[in-house]
Amino acid sequence: MERLVVISNRTGDLENKTQTGGLAVGIVDALRSRGGMWVGWNGEVGRESKASRKTYDNVISLTMPLSEEEHEQYYLGFANKVLWPAFHYRLDLMDHRTEFVDRYAAVNRKFADMTCPHLREDDLIWIHDYHLIPLAAEFRQRDCRQKIGFFLHIPFPSADVFSAIPYHDWLRECFLQFDLIGLQTKNDVQNFCRYLREHSDVEFITSNTVRWHDQVITIADFPIGIDVQQFAEMAHQDDDTIELERMRRTVLKRFQIISADRLDYSKGLPQRMKAFRKFLEDCPEYQGRAEYLQIASPSREDVSAYADIRAELEGLTGAVNGKFADFNWAPIQYINRNIPREQLAQLFRCSLVGLITPLRDGMNLVAKEYVAAQDDKDPGILILSKFAGAAEELDQAIIVNPYDIHDVAQALKRAAVMSMDERRERHRSLLKQVTGNDANQWKDNYLAALQSAGTSGELKKRF
């Protein structure tokens, strides 16, 4: 079996036996069974930190720090002030400067320089996410003929929106150096193919396979999954504090709603809080009973759009609590820090509603985790945005338009009175879906497709 070489902006923790998150679970498993290498940024910034090469049995971890400029211009700059907002349909937040794209290209060159000397001829190379779109092109320039696949974890926007990104032509040329372009959803694949039809001369061999020069490129959807069993086990561990929370639901008949997100403007947090406020106004019988717990883990705090959203949320929480709270009840609990995954899993288990309403999301694994954490005798209800990639698979959730505050408030109302039979029926179907396409299945599907993708044996050098 070919070795696997994975390259992503951040690397996973190969030291740890138990991995968290879909990406790490699937990838560490594949790396351990095939042997290989995981290359990426070590998460550190500055001159003190050094590149390192460590070996864990049959897997090599190759990491490097970023300089201050690289962090500023490649990671915070082109990746998170240009690509991230644009791919999430927020062209208004795009803040482009020439030095950003230059540094983005330079860091990709650096990743290629660091990786190339360690590559074997028959390695399978799997590159992840929007930070590393030009990396295959860099490898091809260095005469690498291996199969190179890409997986985009975030949404691929509509053709018009993508074409509004400065340097989209260059990005397209970079994309076309891969053998396989994996996206999260069928909608993403349609967007990508439509963009190619409208903005390039590639020849379509099938609806999702194109020929460009001597290269055949497949574009397909591979919806990412989670380790269902691991998450369910965490959710069912005993914990006294969480037991109290569960009693609040069963004994005190509290209507508990939970949301957990990175604090990102794409997650629709202000709209969600406003929808909850509308629910309290429309259903006064839930004042004193409804409790909305929002866990928002800090993220990319050096980007001003993230600081703005944080300030907005703090204002909204204060306003809603100020208006509705009583001395023995506050409608919103807002936690702006990371909490341990075990605790999160248990909180999911005892909340009647998982309210997951991003304005745009590649997949949203929290939605799948909420489903995995539920008890099948007394399962909670998932309310899910139609703009989360997960909505393509999880159609038994209550699907809402996150921009429509009235629609989300109505969904909360529906959830509050949903019969146990309906809850169980929906949950059965959601769990089947989440289990049928878990982290391992995702990785197996992708790697099988990569192995059979591309035009083998030909020199793939085009620059």
Ligand code: F6P
């Ligand atoms: O969802 C895209 C993604 O890049 C994930 O891969 C990552 O876990 C998350 O966003 C957090 O991003 P960052 O690495 O910028 O903290």
